[in-house]
Amino acid sequence: xxxxxxxxxxxxxxxxxxxxxxxxxxxxxxxxxxxxxxxxxxxxxxxxxxxxxxxxxxxxxxxxxxxxxxxxxxxxxxxxxxxxxxxxxxxxxxxxxxxxxxxxxxxxxxxxxxxxxxxxxxxxxxxxxxxxxxxxxxxxxxxxxxxxxxxxxxxxxxxxxxxxxxxxxxxxxxxxxxxxxxxxxxxxxxxxxxxxxxxxxxxxxxxxxxxxxxxxxxxxxxxxxxxxxxxxxxxxxxxxxxxxxxxxxxxxxxxxxxxxxxxxxxxxxxxxxxxxxxxxxxxxxxxxxxxxxxxxx
Amino acid sequence: xxxxxxxxxxxxxxxxxxxxxxxxxxxxxxxxxxxxxxxxxxxxxxxxxxxxxxxxxxxxxxxxxxxxxxxxxxxxxxxxxxxxxxxxxxxxxxxxxxxxxxxxxxxxxxxxxxxxxxxxxxxxxxxxxxxxxxxxxxxxxxxxxxxxxxxxxxxxxxxxxxxxxxxxxxxxxxxxxxxxxxxxxxxxxxxxxxxxxxxxxxxxxxxxxxxxxxxxxxxxxxxxxxxxxxxxxxxxxxxxxxxxxxxxxxxxxxxxxxxxxxxxxxxxxxxxxxxxxxxxxxxxxxxxxxxxxxxxx
DNA sequence: CGGCACCCACAACCGACGGTTATGCCATCT
DNA sequence: AGATGGCATAACCGTCGGTTGTGGGTGCCG
Numbered sequence: 088x089x090x091x092x093x094x095x096x097x098x099x100x101x102x103x104x105x106x107x108x109x110x111x112x113x114x115x116x117x118x119x120x121x122x123x124x125x126x127x128x129x130x131x132x133x134x135x136x137x138x139x140x141x142x143x144x145x146x147x148x149x150x151x152x153x154x155x156x157x158x159x160x161x162x163x164x165x166x167x168x169x170x171x172x173x174x175x176x177x178x179x180x181x182x183x184x185x186x187x188x189x190x191x192x193x194x195x196x197x198x199x200x201x202x203x204x205x206x207x208x209x210x211x212x213x214x215x216x217x218x219x220x221x222x223x224x225x226x227x228x229x230x231x232x233x234x235x236x237x238x239x240x241x242x243x244x245x246x247x248x249x250x251x252x253x254x255x256x257x258x259x260x261x262x263x264x265x266x267x268x269x270x271x272x273x274x275x276x277x278x279x280x281x282x283x284x285x286x287x288x289x290x291x292x293x294x295x296x297x298x299x300x301x302x303x304x305x306x307x308x309x310x311x312x313x314x315x316x317x318x319x320x321x322x323x324x325x326x327x328x329x330x331x332x333x334x335x336x337x338x339x340x341x342x343x344x345x346x347x348x349x350x351x352x353x354x355x356x357x358x359x360x361x362x363x364x365x366x367x368x369x370x371x372x373x374x375x376x377x378x379x380x381x382x383x384x
Numbered sequence: 385x386x387x388x389x390x391x392x393x394x395x396x397x398x399x400x401x402x403x404x405x406x407x408x409x410x411x412x413x414x415x416x417x418x419x420x421x422x423x424x425x426x427x428x429x430x431x432x433x434x435x436x437x438x439x440x441x442x443x444x445x446x447x448x449x450x451x452x453x454x455x456x457x458x459x460x461x462x463x464x465x466x467x468x469x470x471x472x473x474x475x476x477x478x479x480x481x482x483x484x485x486x487x488x489x490x491x492x493x494x495x496x497x498x499x500x501x502x503x504x505x506x507x508x509x510x511x512x513x514x515x516x517x518x519x520x521x522x523x524x525x526x527x528x529x530x531x532x533x534x535x536x537x538x539x540x541x542x543x544x545x546x547x548x549x550x551x552x553x554x555x556x557x558x559x560x561x562x563x564x565x566x567x568x569x570x571x572x573x574x575x576x577x578x579x580x581x582x583x584x585x586x587x588x589x590x591x592x593x594x595x596x597x598x599x600x601x602x603x604x605x606x607x608x609x610x611x612x613x614x615x616x617x618x619x620x621x622x623x624x625x626x627x628x629x630x631x632x633x634x635x636x637x638x639x640x641x642x643x644x645x646x647x648x649x650x651x652x653x654x655x656x657x658x659x660x661x662x663x664x665x666x667x668x669x670x671x672x673x674x675x676x677x678x679x680x681x
Numbered sequence: 682c683g684g685c686a687c688c689c690a691c692a693a694c695c696g697a698c699g700g701t702t703a704t705g706c707c708a709t710c711t
Numbered sequence: 712a713g714a715t716g717g718c719a720t721a722a723c724c725g726t727c728g729g730t731t732g733t734g735g736g737t738g739c740c741g
Contacts, residue, residue, distance in 0.1 A: 088468065114730090151466060158458045165390075165452065168447070211610060412702080414718090415700055439718080
């Protein structure tokens with residue numbers, strides 16, 4: 088099975104036509120046509136049935152689709168990896184963090200770092216945990232910052248700071264004098280809430296604890312990011328449970344209270360085990376840790 | 385990144401030399417040499433350092449190794465899949481089962497089926513669960529028989545028979561009259577046992593329950609298959625917990641007792657959701673179910 | 682219905698790439 | 712020193728992947 092056939096098959100299935108595939112691969116349409124015939128020849132069964140001048144994938148072709156999509160993905164990943172290996176590591180600091188942390192914490196740390204190392208080039212990405220893991224493994228970035236546990240995948244991680252889940256509410260929801268008092272989770276019973284659908288350990292933990300409250304809080308709106316939850320809460324959509332960074336950093340007018348049942352959240356730096364952190368990188372993490380701790384103090 | 389480069393890289397790393405790789409790929413050594421240079425050219429960094437006339441993989445090359453091995457595996461799988469798709473389905477019955485079930489149960493069913501359908505060609509493989517899953521997905525076999533839960537992976541499964549874990553011992557271990565009496569798990573405390581290291585749900589379950597016994601059973605020998613455990617037990621190595629099929633079917637002289645704490649084991653048939661079972665296949669499963677039930681009665 | 686746009690297949694042609702054989706150099710081993 | 716094994720280079724060649732050009736079929740419009 089030639090790789091060319093795989094690419095072509097993939098291109099035809101994603102564009103829907105042979106000419107489209109040819110354009111995608113930057114070859115002429117007859118070349119694609121010939122290659123497709125060769126592929127079918129080679130395989131011993133037709134991949135597409137020519138019906139009314141169009142290509143329609145065969146049953147057998149569809150059986151191979153998942154496999155071929157995977158291979159294309161792998162090839163693409165390898166491409167990324169190899170270019171990142173080839174690129175001279177002139178960038179001493181490439182950071183990827185979750186959207187939550189990109190709100191204020193990481194920009195603050197980067198700004199401060201820029202003053203100390205004015206000539207250092209810095210790259211900052213925001214990604215969710217799966218993409219972050221890929222980015223690190225494929226050497227597109229060197230440090231990941233997340234609230235998730237990522238000790239799987241063969242990555243090293245280092246705890247920077249501990250905090251705990253907070254409850255946020257529209258302004259005026261609680262009397263001012265109660266804001267420092269931890270809120271028992273039972274107080275959420277029957278309350279209108281913004282649900283978090285994010286598929287990570289923290290989301291599951293929240294979900295589990297909320298499920299025990301009786302009567303269950305009423306969540307009509309479900310969102311994927313903590314930041315969105317903030318915006319909705321500020322507009323009176325109800326309460327929400329969010330990580331402490333989002334709670335502190337949000338620009339929205341919000342009330343924030345700790346939860347009595349302390350649900351820990353840890354800010355972690357993640358990096359590859361084979362490349363120890365250089366001076367700029369460790370300094371950066373120092374700043375992040377410092378800012379985080381002062382933020383949660 | 386040409387596929388040829390990937391194959392070559394893989395071949396060099398697995399044979400250790402360029403000429404070896406060339407032989408593996410059925411090309412001449414100069415061709416391999418040129419291709420390798422092209423690959424390094426294309427990537428922008430050397431894959432091997434030529435030291436004293438030999439090739440030594442670079443640090444960068446080793447970074448790509450896992451990825452490339454995966455891709456080669458995927459390509460190989462695709463190859464298998466496509467040939468199995470191409471092959472006209474002249475084999476109405478291709479079965480794969482675990483070694484345990486291949487002992488007597490499956491051969492019995494096949495023998496009986498052969499009398500009813502004397503002209504049917506039958507293929508029988510024995511594989512462990514991961515390989516079984518692959519074999520089914522790649523259409524090398526049509527039905528899998530296992531004691532594992534394989535509802536993941538998008539496969540359908542059908543329960544054929546239920547049994548429970550048994551304790552086996554060397555002959556004369558227990559008085560004859562006790563053999564029907566269920567043994568409480570606490571009776572295993574401090575006993576010499578054969579450990580099972582098989583990495584499946586059942587193995588974990590056994591491990592979990594044994595961990596609770598105080599004092600813990602003494603397992604000096606660990607084996608990977610239930611059959612091996614039988615052999616060792618028969619030779620006086622101690623007790624063991626095994627699935628009921630192994631317990632009943634073993635040719636070794638053994639004593640078998642049920643466990644008081646009933647740990648269920650289910651015999652399952654697994655198959656692809658897209659290809660419903662034909663007549664021969666359902667008949668075969670009927671026989672397996674029948675034999676299994678009579679065996680465990 | 683004619684015109685048009687789109688899509689696929691076939692033919693003829695060409696350059697580059699993947700392969701070959703032959704040879705030389707270097708290191709290691711006896 | 713000679714033999715052996717491994718890699719690189721050179722010269723050569725056929726095939727394969729690409730091109731342009733063309734034709735036929737289908738569907739959509741005026």
